[in-house]
Amino acid sequence: MTLSRLFQFRFKPVQPYNFELTVKKPAGWSWFTPYEKWERGTVWSGFWFGRVPIGVKARSAGRSVIVDVYSARKLPKDELARLEHQLSESLGVNDDLRPFYKLMRKHRMLKDIVKHLYGMHEGWGMNIFSSLTLAILLQMAPIKRSEEMWACLIKAHGKKISFDGQTIQLWPDERTIAKQSPHTLAKRCKLGYRAKFLVKMAKQLVAGFPSVEELAKMTPEAANEKLMELFGVGEYTAGFASPHPSFSLDVWSIKIFYPILFGKHAPAKDPRSGIKRANLAAEKMWGDWRGLVLVYVLNDLKYLADKFKVPIT
């Protein structure tokens, strides 16, 4: 599908702000889709905005971020305003990180991370189904296998969009996945039990579900509860997809956070058992900033491993 240029948005981020660190995280996480392109300070990416595939070209210009928006059809004014708002949230341009940095600098293991990732912001995903799909494919699998699963799923069912001389492949949308047979999906992309989760969840979303914006207007707890009504979505997956910053620890990240929170390694036999205690300690230590602490830590793991012997594998 070929898209035409629709509009240009210009954002003035609250400083400090680093565009490259924000859209291209050091840990390798992409802005919207694993198949977006990055070249000399410019990113080409895309996402589903409701039923409409959207392409974006974004770059930094001085203290501004310029985003060109591409679409196959014109959007009414109110939709355009919604898109502008969601893009500003996806770039985190309205967030003042200074109180967060003040907090990070108090911790002996975290203070240097501020220097390494200064100006990196975290934003919303633009599409709930894409975020949930990613989280479900991360369940109970080493990262390499998760990558194989999403590569196959996007190749088989993701939409290709072309704009500004680039072709980007999007995550599959919920209407496409809702029509698939879980058995076929499981066999084709080796998704295992996750195929049933994806198809049932897609059907629930097609039947009607709050948008990212509506979830953002809820309290973090209410948004998580709503997300957990979806089949296959537990606390971890809901936290991953929620527009509210969340502190979603899993069996892997608890091993990293245990030394940061308690100064010792997680229980070797059953690391999962420490998750509840770690969540309470993080809330006490960092309050509402704990979600961003998680993002910063996961994007500077090599430093933590080298300097503090934190287990990262």
Next chain:
DNA sequence: GCGTCCAGGTCTACC
């Protein structure tokens, strides 16, 4: 080469 374990969770049945 073969069997077992387990990984960036969640659901279900059972108590």
Next chain:
DNA sequence: GGTAGACCTGGACGC
């Protein structure tokens, strides 16, 4: 409401 056990798959590991 709390808690085992099952769920896909494939790589790592021990023998």
